[in-house]
Amino acid sequence: MGQVFWPNSVAAEYECRGYWRRQLLGDLPKKWAARHGDRVAVVDDHRSLTYAELAAITERTAARLLRSGLRDGDNLVLQLPNSCEFVALLLGCMRAGIAPVMALPQYREHELVHLVRTTDAAAIAVAGQDRGCDYEQLAHRVAEMSDRRCRVLVAGEPGLPASVSLRPALERRPTAAREEADGTGTPPDLPSPLPDDLALLLLSGGTTSGAPKLIGRTHNDYEYNFRRMAELCGFDERTVYLAVLPAGHNFTLGCPGVLGALSAGGKVVLVSSPAPEAAFAAIDRHAVTATALVPSLAQRWLDSVAGTRSDAFGLALVQVGGARCPESVVTGLQGAFGCTVQQVFGMAEGLLNCTRLDDPARIVRGTQGRPISPGDEIRVVDAEGRPAERGELLTRGPYTPRGYFRGGTHNSRSFTADGWYRTGDIVRRHPSGNLVVEGRTKDLINRNGEKISAAEVEDLACLIPGVRAAVAVPVPDPATGERLGLGVVLRHGNGLDLDQVRTFLTGKGVARFKLPEYLHVLPEIPLTPLGKPDKKKVRDFLLADRSVET
Numbered sequence: 242m243g244q245v246f247w248p249n250s251v252a253a254e255y256e257c258r259g260y261w262r263r264q265l266l267g268d269l270p271k272k273w274a275a276r277h278g279d280r281v282a283v284v285d286d287h288r289s290l291t292y293a294e295l296a297a298i299t300e301r302t303a304a305r306l307l308r309s310g311l312r313d314g315d316n317l318v319l320q321l322p323n324s325c326e327f328v329a330l331l332l333g334c335m336r337a338g339i340a341p342v343m344a345l346p347q348y349r350e351h352e353l354v355h356l357v358r359t360t361d362a363a364a365i366a367v368a369g370q371d372r373g374c375d376y377e378q379l380a381h382r383v384a385e386m387s388d389r390r391c392r393v394l395v396a397g398e399p400g401l402p403a404s405v406s407l408r409p410a411l412e413r414r415p416t417a418a419r420e421e422a423d424g425t426g427t428p429p430d431l432p433s434p435l436p437d438d439l440a441l442l443l444l445s446g447g448t449t450s451g452a453p454k455l456i457g458r459t460h461n462d463y464e465y466n467f468r469r470m471a472e473l474c475g476f477d478e479r480t481v482y483l484a485v486l487p488a489g490h491n492f493t494l495g496c497p498g499v500l501g502a503l504s505a506g507g508k509v510v511l512v513s514s515p516a517p518e519a520a521f522a523a524i525d526r527h528a529v530t531a532t533a534l535v536p537s538l539a540q541r542w543l544d545s546v547a548g549t550r551s552d553a554f555g556l557a558l559v560q561v562g563g564a565r566c567p568e569s570v571v572t573g574l575q576g577a578f579g580c581t582v583q584q585v586f587g588m589a590e591g592l593l594n595c596t597r598l599d600d601p602a603r604i605v606r607g608t609q610g611r612p613i614s615p616g617d618e619i620r621v622v623d624a625e626g627r628p629a630e631r632g633e634l635l636t637r638g639p640y641t642p643r644g645y646f647r648g649g650t651h652n653s654r655s656f657t658a659d660g661w662y663r664t665g666d667i668v669r670r671h672p673s674g675n676l677v678v679e680g681r682t683k684d685l686i687n688r689n690g691e692k693i694s695a696a697e698v699e700d701l702a703c704l705i706p707g708v709r710a711a712v713a714v715p716v717p718d719p720a721t722g723e724r725l726g727l728g729v730v731l732r733h734g735n736g737l738d739l740d741q742v743r744t745f746l747t748g749k750g751v752a753r754f755k756l757p758e759y760l761h762v763l764p765e766i767p768l769t770p771l772g773k774p775d776k777k778k779v780r781d782f783l784l785a786d787r788s789v790e791t
């Protein structure tokens with residue numbers, strides 16, 4: 242419910258062309274275990290699980306979820322750091338017919354309450370304490386603000402009596418007594434969802450307005466998404482994939498990511514810190530062959546190896562995506578790691594474009610690749626909707642849903658009547674047939690590949706006492722790609738500085754990465770000839786302030 246489905250004739254065609262295989266994601270661990278049983282499937286800083294163990298834990302977790310009162314068809318907000326528990330819980334949810342809502346560890350009350358309310362979530366699952374944040378307490382505060390009963394599930398040992406522990410299910414070999422006590426040992430009567438049902442809910446990278454939208458992905462479409470990407474990336478049993486960006490991101494999760502590596506019989510290494518030292522140690526220890534980075538993180542890695550060749554690592558493939566990637570980063574990665582680089586221009590809404598592993602160097606450096614599936618339809622259109630060489634990218638296809646989850650009226654803005662998704666990205670067709678991303682029409686800030694909706698920040702800023710109007714703009718930055726700048730108009734007699742803005746928003750439970758980094762007080766919001774806020778002018782004010790400061 243709340244999901245816009247592909248028309249029946251289109252769905253039949255996707256099945257007929259072999260894109261959709263009616264494969265339930267929750268059934269995959271058993272299939273994988275039958276093929277790769279004793280081989281290691283996932284490993285993190287603390288533990289590792291073989292394919293057989295992962296399959297058993299998936300079953301037990303599904304049973305545990307259902308026995309703690311959740312039902313087939315429910316949604317569950319999943320906020321775990323990159324870890325074996327993340328993978329087990331993700332698969333356990335899918336096995337139980339519960340759609341995990343992929344929250345990021347950086348989210349706080351503001352974002353979590355939005356997710357819980359929009360999805361009517363029956364539970365929030367967290368790790369407990371991590372990196373100075375008490376996620377369990379946070380989850381309880383959020384659950385209390387929910388309109389329905391929302392349980393708090395903890396992957397470790399809970400600190401609060403009201404939480405439900407998932408530990409017995411997530412343990413590698415539970416004792417018989419424990420199985421007895423928890424009822425995880427008896428074969429549960431697990432539901433069997435349909436392949437067109439929701440398998441998971443991803444967060445939109447940011448649309449033209451308001452709070453982030455959710456994208457419902459089905460078993461059929463998402464399985465094709467990671468299978469096709471795994472094929473294009475040459476993943477097989479020798480693949481060792483490092484998940485270093487948050488695993489709840491579409492890129493890390495399914496492009497081909499964690500799920501693509503597991504489907505290919507590879508090994509997934511999860512690290513919870515993106516710091517180069519932690520990642521390099523994991524690459525070395527586990528002989529990692531492939532990973533996915535955003536350009537700013539790739540640059541941090543390059544700064545950290547500082548010109549020395551690190552090809553001893555044996556990294557064969559580094560994917561870069563999520564934001565525009567400077568050519569110097571592509572060549573830097575090739576030089577420093579002796580690896581193949583793949584540019585990925587993707588979106589949680591579906592469409593994935595990438596360069597191919599055997600593309601000539603100039604294509605890999607200078608374009609963001611082409612669609613991954615022959616079933617992807619793309620159009621580039623000008624402001625009047627006419628075909629153009631440069632313009633907005635529109636798309637339909639076998640893994641691009643036809644609307645946001647509970648998108649309401651927003652869907653008619655983001656999707657055409659005949660089901661094309663308006664990406665909000667301005668692209669140019671390269672003579673080679675690849676796409677080059679040149680800009681965007683959507684109003685967001687892309688900071689380290691994390692998308693921040695300008696409208697969301699503006700609405701929040703207007704809650705600050707004394708603020709009459711606010712505009713949020715991207716300020717270009719060499720380290721993060723973009724930073725969040727805020728221009729405000731104050732009511733007469735009020736003053737405001739950046740610290741006050743950040744303190745206020747932190748008090749509202751806004752995630753840290755969404756806090757403005759620059760502030761400019763304006764006498765009035767400058768307007769374009771069409772009467773819209775002139776965001777370029779505001780950005781120029783912020784840039785001018787910055788050049789005075791530095």
Ligand code: J2J
Nearest residue numbers: 445446491492496562563564565585586587588589678
């Ligand atoms: C320029 N802009 C890009 C790129 C995404 C793989 C890779 C990335 C995402 C992702 C993803 C870009 N160059 N190479 O889901 O599976 C911007 C575009 C796009 C938006 C989507 C994946 N790659 N972008 O970034 O849903 O503006 O997904 O529409 O977070 O990021 O953001 P998101």
